[in-house]
Amino acid sequence: MTRILKLDVGGRPIAWISREGGALLYCREQIAWEAGREDVVLRGGYSRRTGLRSVLRVNSIVATTAVDKAADGWAGTPALTNPRLFRRDDYMCLYCGEVLPTELLTRDHVVPVSAGGLDEWESVVTACRPCNQRKDNHALAAIGMRLLAVPYAPNRAEGLILENRLILADQMEFLRTRVGSGSRLRVPGADGVACAANINGTD
Numbered sequence: 001m002t003r004i005l006k007l008d009v010g011g012r013p014i015a016w017i018s019r020e021g022g023a024l025l026y027c028r029e030q031i032a033w034e035a036g037r038e039d040v041v042l043r044g045g046y047s048r049r050t051g052l053r054s055v056l057r058v059n060s061i062v063a064t065t066a067v068d069k070a071a072d073g074w075a076g077t078p079a080l081t082n083p084r085l086f087r088r089d090d091y092m093c094l095y096c097g098e099v100l101p102t103e104l105l106t107r108d109h110v111v112p113v114s115a116g117g118l119d120e121w122e123s124v125v126t127a128c129r130p131c132n133q134r135k136d137n138h139a140l141a142a143i144g145m146r147l148l149a150v151p152y153a154p155n156r157a158e159g160l161i162l163e164n165r166l167i168l169a170d171q172m173e174f175l176r177t178r179v180g181s182g183s184r185l186r187v188p189g190a191d192g193v194a195c196a197a198n199i200n201g202t203d
């Protein structure tokens with residue numbers, strides 16, 4: 001299902017909202033400006049008077065004057081979850097490099113929790129089960145293992161990329177320019193599969 005990228009008035013990405021949620025912002029006249037190249041078309045009921053069906057266009061990227069109390073601010077790092085972690089690391093075990101389906105991946109603490117390692121973005125990586133078990137509670141250097149990439153905390157823009165698997169091309173372009181400098185998503189084409197440019201075939 002195509003979702004609408006909601007920005008605050010300053011152009012900072014806040015959240016994905018449903019098409020209906022986007023339509024509501026238009027009805028309440030809370031749209032400040034539009035930034036997308038695509039329109040999502042919502043079809044409503046038929047008018048008893050004219051017999052015509054109502055149509056509402058919702059832009060794929062909208063900046064709203066509505067204040068979102070639930071949003072934790074621009075600087076907010078998305079909450080650490082396994083699905084987001086696995087997407088950050090492109091479903092790759094950061095020890096052996098194997099790309100695996102979600103059910104075969106685990107969250108590994110680079111510094112074991114028992115040794116004071118923290119459960120936060122900069123301290124955890126995606127690992128396959130064999131690597132996770134091999135590493136166990138050892139320090140990496142002690143058993144000759146090393147990381148293929150450095151773990152980092154995604155910013156809000158990257159968090160939005162990580163949580164939506166059907167992102168329109170213009171939405172992806174918008175978000176990609178706003179991810180942090182250390183993000184692996186800055187590599188061109190790194191997430192080509194996640195970028196669904198086709199809006200015509202509506203979900």
Ligand SMILES: [Zn+2]
Nearest residue numbers: 093096128131
């Ligand atoms: Zn592995």
